[in-house]
Amino acid sequence: MEEDRRRFISILTTLMAGFGIAASAVPFLSILKPNPGKLRELASLVVDLAPLVAGESMVVAWQNKPIWIIRRTQMMLDTLTRIHPLLRDPNSLVQQQPDYVRNEYRSLNPEYFIVVGICTHLGCSPQYKPEPGELNATWPGGFFCPCHGSTFDLAGRVMKGVPAPVNLEIPPYRFINAHTISLGEDPSLF
């Protein structure tokens, strides 16, 4: 009787102490989470597209990430429809973009292509290789990631047989006017 009671009390004490130690881990782990207030500050960014000439590209930092803005030529846009057999997800079925840019060109205005410049494989920033044949004989123009050799077309769609699993991510954005965008804002909310 005495033995049983002692065993019961030690098990109970151990359990309570274990629970207490586990609970005391919460502050140590929670403090490491990203600061939501700081993230909200980074939420939106207005970018003027007027200086961009057709075929040119620019990089802006939004939420600490490189955002590429490329003004595509008609020739570039024509290639996009022709290279479907090279692509893993030509119709952008995987949710890597807001619904309002889920089209052939993966953009609101086909001319302006706005994309998060981070490889979906392991987060390196790919390089812009717009010229056909720049990388190899059959290269249609697009992006090449130097880290592990992933390739994407000029709409950020991933090609077959590379380590990156899905298309490049398109950030939410809206056009304030014909030549100005606001990164991070959803057009359906305005």
Next chain:
Amino acid sequence: MLKKTSQNTTPKAILLRWVSVRLPISRFKQYFTHYYLPSNLNFWYVFGSLSLFLLALQILTGIWLTMFYTPTPEEAFNSIEMMMRERPYGWLLRYLHSTGASFFFIVIYCHIFRSLLYGSYKKPRELVWLIGVSIYVVLLTEAFLGYVLPWGQMSYWASQVASALLTSIPVIGYDLMLWVQGNLTVSGETLHRFFALHIIGIPLFLLFLVFLHLIALRKVGSNNPDGRLPQSKAKSNESCSTQLPFHPYYTVKDLFALVIFLFIFLAVVFFAPDMGGYFLDTNNFIPADPLQTPSHVVPLWYLAPFYAMLCICPNNLFGILTMFSAITILFMLPWLDKSPINSLRYRGWCTRTAFGIFIPSFLLLSYLSTTALTPLKITVMQVLAINYFLFFCLMPFYTRYEKNQ
């Protein structure tokens, strides 16, 4: 009644007696100076002490680097350059630390090679091996965290890749990555926590593991190149000749090895601290730019074999699983080896062949992953990685059925 006359009454002896009543000095002696080792240890056995020396050197130089380093994205790169260019001997302390890290791994790899060669992981030394492999894994983490601190291009993009690895874990991956980074990308928050872990968190853990490693070894005793204790014919009085105390017999050998080691080590520190880009990547002399990845990203040479496993798998998650199993399989080694023989000296041709394929495969795999990848190289690397795994997976079979010498 104590007979005072029989006791030594010199001040040193009195002090020693006074302390030994209050501190377990005899235990220290038994574990360090009077620790008995086999008399036939060869040069492969110096790498344990050399790694202890390097651990001490890393801690010493590390403390001094901390006095001059600022862990913020704006200041990190400049603070190191300032220390190296403006402070007397700043370059020396920094290069001792960075070259020391690479040499630490050279020494550790030799130390592990010795264990494989003479079967030092086998019964009864399984725990010494397990703690040792844990030290290796912790050391890889420590070195990686340290590589991030200078906040050069390679620091930034290496940590970006490493934290992106986490997103491949199903369900919790993305949130886990945010939690590790403390921001949407690798940034100041990440640098700060990596700094904290590098200078205090991991080193304390490392010291504890090293202590366990040494204590566990003292309990079971050292292996030797023959894999069994050298036999002596006479029973009692000559048997001690096959076992020698650590001090002075092996402290002298280790000090001699240390002198030779220092010649090589300091030659590198003074004349080639970047070792042609292997010890310090050229891109890491450029401040981190979150908007642009360097055109050729190479892993640190000691992480190369594991990075290779990541590159050769077409699927992300599969690559990570391969990488982790390459390390986990090392922990299972004592139970994979079914041979009754310890040392490779007396093993049959199966083990010798397997060993002969394994070591070059591992080296070539590491080398190839630091070069620019082509489809042909990837195929070769896949074969080499399969060799790596086959060495371990087939071990229970070839070690059990082979004819030993």
